[in-house]
Amino acid sequence: MAELAPIEKIKAASRGLRGTLADSVADPRTGALAEDDAQLLRLHGSYQQDDRDLREERRLQKLEPLYRFMVRLRLPGGVCTPAQWLAIDEIARRYANGTLRLTTRQTFQFHGIGKGDLKPTMAALNAALMDTIATCGDVNRNVIASSAPVESPAHAEVAAWARRLSEHLLPKTRAYHEIWLDGEKLTGTPEVEPVYGQSFLPRKFKAAIAIPPANDVDIFAQDLGFIAIVEDGRLAGFNLTLGGGLGATHGDPKTYPRLADVAGFLPAEALLAVAEAVVTVQRDHGDRSNRKHARLKYTIDDRGLDWFVAEVERRAGLRLGPARPFAFTSNGDRYGWQRALDGRWHRTLRIPAGRVADQFDRPWMSGLREIARVHRGDFRITANQNAMIAGVADADREAIDELIARFRLDAAEHGGPLRRDALACVALPTCPLAMAEAERYLPQLLGRVETLLEAHDLAGAPLSLRITGCPNGCARPYLAEIGLIGKAPGRYNLHLGGDARGQRLNVLYRENVDEAGFLAELEPLVAAWAAERGPDERFGDFLWRSRRLGTPIAAG
Numbered sequence: 138m139a140e141l142a143p144i145e146k147i148k149a150a151s152r153g154l155r156g157t158l159a160d161s162v163a164d165p166r167t168g169a170l171a172e173d174d175a176q177l178l179r180l181h182g183s184y185q186q187d188d189r190d191l192r193e194e195r196r197l198q199k200l201e202p203l204y205r206f207m208v209r210l211r212l213p214g215g216v217c218t219p220a221q222w223l224a225i226d227e228i229a230r231r232y233a234n235g236t237l238r239l240t241t242r243q244t245f246q247f248h249g250i251g252k253g254d255l256k257p258t259m260a261a262l263n264a265a266l267m268d269t270i271a272t273c274g275d276v277n278r279n280v281i282a283s284s285a286p287v288e289s290p291a292h293a294e295v296a297a298w299a300r301r302l303s304e305h306l307l308p309k310t311r312a313y314h315e316i317w318l319d320g321e322k323l324t325g326t327p328e329v330e331p332v333y334g335q336s337f338l339p340r341k342f343k344a345a346i347a348i349p350p351a352n353d354v355d356i357f358a359q360d361l362g363f364i365a366i367v368e369d370g371r372l373a374g375f376n377l378t379l380g381g382g383l384g385a386t387h388g389d390p391k392t393y394p395r396l397a398d399v400a401g402f403l404p405a406e407a408l409l410a411v412a413e414a415v416v417t418v419q420r421d422h423g424d425r426s427n428r429k430h431a432r433l434k435y436t437i438d439d440r441g442l443d444w445f446v447a448e449v450e451r452r453a454g455l456r457l458g459p460a461r462p463f464a465f466t467s468n469g470d471r472y473g474w475q476r477a478l479d480g481r482w483h484r485t486l487r488i489p490a491g492r493v494a495d496q497f498d499r500p501w502m503s504g505l506r507e508i509a510r511v512h513r514g515d516f517r518i519t520a521n522q523n524a525m526i527a528g529v530a531d532a533d534r535e536a537i538d539e540l541i542a543r544f545r546l547d548a549a550e551h552g553g554p555l556r557r558d559a560l561a562c563v564a565l566p567t568c569p570l571a572m573a574e575a576e577r578y579l580p581q582l583l584g585r586v587e588t589l590l591e592a593h594d595l596a597g598a599p600l601s602l603r604i605t606g607c608p609n610g611c612a613r614p615y616l617a618e619i620g621l622i623g624k625a626p627g628r629y630n631l632h633l634g635g636d637a638r639g640q641r642l643n644v645l646y647r648e649n650v651d652e653a654g655f656l657a658e659l660e661p662l663v664a665a666w667a668a669e670r671g672p673d674e675r676f677g678d679f680l681w682r683s684r685r686l687g688t689p690i691a692a693g
Contacts, residue, residue, distance in 0.1 A: 139426035147173045148275065149336045153310035153327035154180050162316070168204035168252050180276055180337065181313055182269025183208045183255065186248075190566040206250045207567065208233075208258055209272040213303035214282040214296045215243035215518035217267075222509040222516050224265035226502065232258045236502065238563065239491035241612055242343070243281040243354075243518045244272065248567055259317035270313050275338040277306040277416060281354045282346040283365075284470075284485075284519040286477050286527045291372040295346050295365050298408055302344060305409045306416060308333055332416055339423035340431035342416065343382075345520075346375070352465040354520045355613050355639040357381050357396040360433040361415050363408060364399075366461045374404040376460045377411060379445065380437040383610035386429055387624060394615040394642055395434040400446050401457025414452035418445060468616070468639035469558045469601070470521045472550050474534070481514065482534055483527035486541070487549040490561040490576040491522030504544025511536060522560060554599035555590065556583055560613065564606025564623065571606030573623030579604060582621070585656060593667035600676050601637060604629070615642050618677035619659070624649045631655045633662070634677045634686045643677070644686055 147156070156177045161170040170178060175185045187202035195202055210225070217225070225245055229237050234249030250258055262268060272279050282299035285292055309328050314320035330337070347356040348365040356362040362378035381397030403411050415433075422440065424430045437445050450456055470485050477483060488501070495502045505524065509516070514528020529537055541547050550557060562568070564575035582604060590596055603617035608630075614620035616639050620632035628649050635643040647658050666679045680686045 141425055142428050142431075144176055144275070144428070145336055145339075145425045147176050148180075151177055152312075152323070153330070153335075154308070154312040155310075155315070155323070155327075158312075159316045162252060162255060167201060169201065170252070178206075180271065180274035180308070181317070182211065182272040183250075184273060184569075186567045186569055188566050189569075189571075204252065205248070205567070206252065206255055208247045208250055208255070208269055209240070209242075209279070210245045210262065211268055211270055211272050211279055211303065212244040212518065213280045214299040215284055215520070216296065217516050217518075219509040219512045219514075219516065221265050221267060223506065224261065224267070226506050226509070228258055228261050229502075232261075235494070237493040239488055239493065239518050239522045239524060241491075241520055241522060241560065242272075242279045243284070243520045244279045245518065246563075248563070256317055263318055268313070271307055273341075275340055275342075276308060276333065277303075277338075277342045277344055277361075279303070280306075280344050280346070281359075281520050283348040283351055283353055284517045284525055285348070285351060285353075285475075286481075286483055286515075286517065286525075288348075288478060289367060289370055290478070291365055291367045291370075292348060292478075294372045294405070295348055298363075298405070299346055301409065302346075302412055306332060306344075306412065308337070332413055332420075334420055336425070338416070338420055339425045340428060340433075342419065342433065344412065347465075349463045350466040352468040352639045353470060355468055355616060357639055358383050358613050358616060359397060360419075361412060362397055364463050366402065366463060372405055373461070374402055375408060376400075376402055376463060377457060379415065379442070380434045382432045382434040383613055383615045384432065385608045385610070387608050387630070389429065392429050394610065395438070396640070396642060398437070398442050399460045400442065400449075402459060402461050403455065403457055407453065407455055410453040410455070411449060414449040417452060418448050422448075465638040465640060467637060469637075470519050470523050472557065477528075480531075481527075482529040482531070483514075483517075483525055484529070484537070484541075485519065485523050485525045486546050487557055488523050489549050489556070489559070490579050492576065493524070498545065499548055500544050501546055504540060504546045507544065508537060508540050508546075511540075521558070552583075553587070553590075553597050555587060555602060558599070558601050559583060560603040560617075562605040562607075562611040568606060570609060571623060572625055573606050573627060573629060575604045575606040575612070575623065582652075585652065586619070586659070589656060589659060589663055593663050595663065595667055598676070599637065601635065617643060618675065618680075619643075621655065627651050629655060631658055634680050636677050637675050641677070646686070 158174040161174040232254040233247035238246040280303040344361040345354040345359040346363045363375035377400045378397035383394040385392040517525040561575040561579040564571040601617045602619040603614040604621040606623040616635045621629040631647040632643040633646040
């Protein structure tokens with residue numbers, strides 16, 4: 138039997154994720170945690186990081202790195218109340234770096250929290266009826282779902298299923314409450330984890346629910362997905378998707394992005410049983426010796442989809458039916474006011490790279506705080522890093538519009554489709570995995586690509602661009618028409634050919650190129666697109682049809 142990965146031994150010996158984490162947090166001699174406890178911290182919803190901009194300067198001063206912590210909320214479906222938004226805003230300004238980060242997992246991240254402020258942060262979240270349990274690490278993470286509110290009765294049902302799925306797959310250990318909320322300490326045997334077992338999962342696990350025709354959660358990028366099948370206006374059940382995942386490692390062909398397979402249809406009431414069965418099959422058969430090979434996609438590729446589905450059916454006590462027809466038309470967000478089934482309104486605000494901050498010309502953090510003080514509906518974070526103001530009554534729209542205008546919260550919507558749809562991960566200076574810039578580089582990058590498009594009379598053409606600082610793919614670059622994946626400072630792998638529905642992977646086109654290099658590669662392709670494209674033909678579709686990327690493949 139292969140040697141277990143080191144993290145597997147740490148989890149197994151942790152007594153339900155306790156380890157010596159409480160002692161590490163209380164240790165005043167360092168801003169860091171003990172190495173094993175830093176690993177366990179992830180399953181509590183936080184990562185230890187340091188400011189890489191200051192790393193060398195502090196080394197020369199013989200100081201330890203400036204350790205800080207990222208904390209991620211559990212927010213099923215991305216929904217929070219105005220009171221919770223205000224609490225999150227206060228935490229960011231009091232304990233973190235004064236900004237909020239909206240993530241592609243439909244939730245908030247705080248950055249820049251010192252070790253001494255971890256417990257106060259968790260306590261403040263708990264007081265606002267929120268937590269960070271299982272938002273990082275080797276567990277099912279924040280469950281994401283279509284952010285559109287009440288467009289049909291099925292939308293409300295799907296939002297409820299996202300919450301139920303999140304609760305059902307939460308770890309049962311009380312370690313979180315003991316360590317962060319001063320709960321009663323365990324004195325005997327750790328709690329039984331009926332779903333996860335004592336070692337939890339071999340690797341991170343992501344679940345999502347989509348409602349066609351909007352694939353705004355990129356369902357095929359998820360380990361576990363449910364595509365809502367709506368018939369005659371009612372939720373008939375779900376098509377099950379299995380084995381998506383976008384993480385890879387540069388130079389290792391045994392790691393790769395993979396789109397999920399559609400495995401069959403299940404009635405809605407079977408969702409929790411099927412989800413638990415999928416998780417436990419992965420728990421028992423995922424690779425615990427090689428973390429680069431530990432995601433569900435590799436378990437399915439190694440054992441075969443038929444074997445995996447049969448094992449899920451056996452554990453869930455049911456047989457999946459044939460997948461039912463569905464069609465996606467987009468994987469982006471819609472801006473402007475939209476009316477819901479209940480007569481109320483919702484409005485999505487474009488937040489580039491998900492960063493909510495007060496800048497001299499865009500005081501967005503203050504603006505959203507003021508909206509939260511008067512808003513009587515809820516907020517929804519989208520899986521495309523945007524913020525939605527939902528549940529607005531007719532009588533309240535004028536006041537919301539006035540605040541949007543006063544704080545320039547619509548400023549980012551005035552650019553073309555390229556700017557409205559672009560995604561970027563955090564990358565430098567906080568992410569320890571980042572090899573290149575992403576969020577901080579995005580404005581410059583978009584300007585360069587816009588200039589290229591304008592030169593070929595394509596300024597208003599829709600085009601999806603996503604950039605990440607490393608191949609883990611947090612901003613889902615492998616699905617974009619243009620994907621840039623960090624390889625080294627200032628250098629990226631250029632991927633081309635995704636589609637606008639999240640149903641086709643792009644391909645590596647050029648490796649390890651700088652800005653001048655990838656713009657030079659794009660220029661003749663954009664020129665050909667401008668000259669030869671069919672009516673409304675997207676860039677990614679054109680590249681495949683015209684054989685610029687090899688043999689044509691179908692989108693979806």
